[in-house]
Amino acid sequence: MPLLLDTARSPSTVDLRGRNCLTIGLVNNMPDAACEATERQFLDLLRAATGNAIVRLKLFSIADVPRAEAARQELAARYRDIADLWDAPLDGLIVTGTEPRAANLQDEPYWSALSGLVDWARANTTSTIWSCLAAHAAVLHSDGVGRQPLDEKLSGVFDCQAVGDHSLLDAVGPPLRVPHSRLNDLPEAALRACGYRVLSRSATAGVDAFVKDDGDSPLFLFFQGHPEYETDSLLREYRRDVGRFLRGERASYPQPPQDYFNSSATFLADDFRTRAMGERRGDLVGDFPMERLASGIENSWRNAATGLYRNWINYLKVRKRYRKSSAIVERARRVSA
Numbered sequence: 506m507p508l509l510l511d512t513a514r515s516p517s518t519v520d521l522r523g524r525n526c527l528t529i530g531l532v533n534n535m536p537d538a539a540c541e542a543t544e545r546q547f548l549d550l551l552r553a554a555t556g557n558a559i560v561r562l563k564l565f566s567i568a569d570v571p572r573a574e575a576a577r578q579e580l581a582a583r584y585r586d587i588a589d590l591w592d593a594p595l596d597g598l599i600v601t602g603t604e605p606r607a608a609n610l611q612d613e614p615y616w617s618a619l620s621g622l623v624d625w626a627r628a629n630t631t632s633t634i635w636s637c638l639a640a641h642a643a644v645l646h647s648d649g650v651g652r653q654p655l656d657e658k659l660s661g662v663f664d665c666q667a668v669g670d671h672s673l674l675d676a677v678g679p680p681l682r683v684p685h686s687r688l689n690d691l692p693e694a695a696l697r698a699c700g701y702r703v704l705s706r707s708a709t710a711g712v713d714a715f716v717k718d719d720g721d722s723p724l725f726l727f728f729q730g731h732p733e734y735e736t737d738s739l740l741r742e743y744r745r746d747v748g749r750f751l752r753g754e755r756a757s758y759p760q761p762p763q764d765y766f767n768s769s770a771t772f773l774a775d776d777f778r779t780r781a782m783g784e785r786r787g788d789l790v791g792d793f794p795m796e797r798l799a800s801g802i803e804n805s806w807r808n809a810a811t812g813l814y815r816n817w818i819n820y821l822k823v824r825k826r827y828r829k830s831s832a833i834v835e836r837a838r839r840v841s842a
Contacts, residue, residue, distance in 0.1 A: 508552040509561045512583040526559040527596045527821050532587065532622065534567060534603040534615065534639065537576040538745070543601055546733040554814035558822055565590050567622075569615035570603060587618060591625060597821045598630045602638030605688060610642055610652065620646040631824045632724040632817065637687055640727035644691065647717075648699040652689035658746075660686045660739060661763025662806060663707040663730070665714075671704055672820065673716070673726065677812035682805045683730040684739055685710045686762075691729065701727075709763070714813075726817060732810035737799050739765055743774075748790040751781060758782060770801025 529551070535543040544564065551560060566584040585593075600622065607613050623643045626633040635643045644650040665681045667674050683705070693703060693712050705713040710730070718724045731738070739762040746759035758781060761774045773794050781789060 507559060508548065508555055509559070510548065511561050511563045513564070513581070513585045525822070525825075526561055527818065527825065528561045528563065528594065529597045529599065529821075530563045530565055530590060530593065530595045532565045532567065532590070532598065532600045532639075533584070534570050534601050534619075536570075536604050537572055539604075540576065540580070542735070542738070542741075543733075546735055546738070547599060547601075549735075550733045550810060550814055551818075553811045554818055556815055556818065558818055560818065563593065563595075567615050567618045569618050571606075571614060587622065590622075595629070596631050596825055597817070598626050598633040599636070600626075600633065600639040600643075601636045602640070605638055608654070610638075610645055616642070623647060626725075627722055630723050631821055632726060634817065635725060635727045636733075637729060637731060638689075640729060641689060641691060643725065643727065644696065644699070644701070648701075650691060650695045650699055650701075652691055654689050655687070657760065658686070658688050659690070659710060660742065660760070661710075662739070662765050663710040663713075663763070665705040665707045665710070665730075667705050668703045671702070671716070673714075673813060673816045674704060675812075675816055677816070678809045680805070681705055681713075681809050683707075683710075683713050683728075683732055683809070684734040684762075684806060685713075685730040686734075686739060686742055687729065724820065732806060732813055734806070736802055736804040740795070740798055740802065744790070744793050744795060747777075747781065747793060748787075751785055751789050752787040753785075765802060766798065767801040767803070770798045773797055773801070 531544070531547055533540055533544055548562070551562065564584045565587050566580050567587045572580070605613070610616060619639070619642050623646050641652040645652070662682050662684050665683050667678070667681060690711050693706070696703065696712065696715060700719070701715045701717050703712055703715045707713055713728070713730050715727050716724060743759060743762055746755065749755045750758050758778055761771070766774060777794060
């Protein structure tokens with residue numbers, strides 16, 4: 506069934522009255538260089554996961570996320586401001602992370618808006634997905650669980666193991682492989698102490714996915730990883746970090762993503778690293794072997810990612826039917842009273 510993109514300038518013209526349609530919001534906080542790619546990633550993943558559902562997707566942005574003026578104007582043509590979300594009836598919500606700038610999340614310029622979004626989602630959605638930095642912000646605001654900086658960036662595709670049974674993991678893997686790309690981590694013990702339930706973890710990457718469902722509250726699903734990533738997403742981040750090294754914006758040459766390249770691509774990456782260390786100059790990034798490295802990557806996580814999101818959409822469908830049934834029963838009770 507279709508995924509209908511309802512933008513600020515071009516709302517869907519399809520008549521959905523009487524149709525079993527879910528409305529999902531996407532709050533895209535990614536920086537300018539990755540914003541369009543992130544939108545595409547979630548669109549493609551939701552489209553693959555809709556099954557027999559009809560999903561209308563609305564795009565939202567937070568004005569306090571730092572952006573160039575040109576990017577801000579481009580977003581304004583298609584994205585609604587976060588203020589428009591407060592009165593938007595949504596079944597589900599997805600909130601992306603962004604590249605961290607401050608050591609303390611509460612010092613980020615968008616902290617107030619993002620923490621307010623957490624409170625709104627708790628009162629107004631059936632379920633919300635919090636991705637990477639957004640997950641860190643949500644647990645910090647809700648329960649005071651602080652992220653911990655890693656010694657170096659965690660980047661790669663990691664084997665994860667399911668922890669217990671949960672409907673969100675039905676028919677998902679193994680293998681459950683998930684891309685991760687982050688500078689911080691959430692301690693599992695602190696999450697559990699605050700009532701969070703871990704769904705999957707990696708021996709190397711730590712907690713992967715986790716949830717909080719208080720019964721009366723909406724289901725919050727958190728990802729420290731990026732199941733939505735495209736095949737070359739980690740490669741593009743790696744090239745970006747290599748470019749920062751070559752321009753003198755970072756001191757050390759970045760490590761390649763773990764368990765991501767095949768043997769031939771690993772050799773190419775190592776060969777370019779040797780050259781970059783010897784000829785460190787900004788224009789050398791133009792010789793980065795992007796296409797040859799891309800040919801040495803296999804997307805080993807797409808099926809699991811689609812399964813996770815399909816289960817989430819099914820959860821939204823079931824809860825929406827339950828709400829409708831409950832409303833019908835309540836109306837009948839009032840009429841007969």
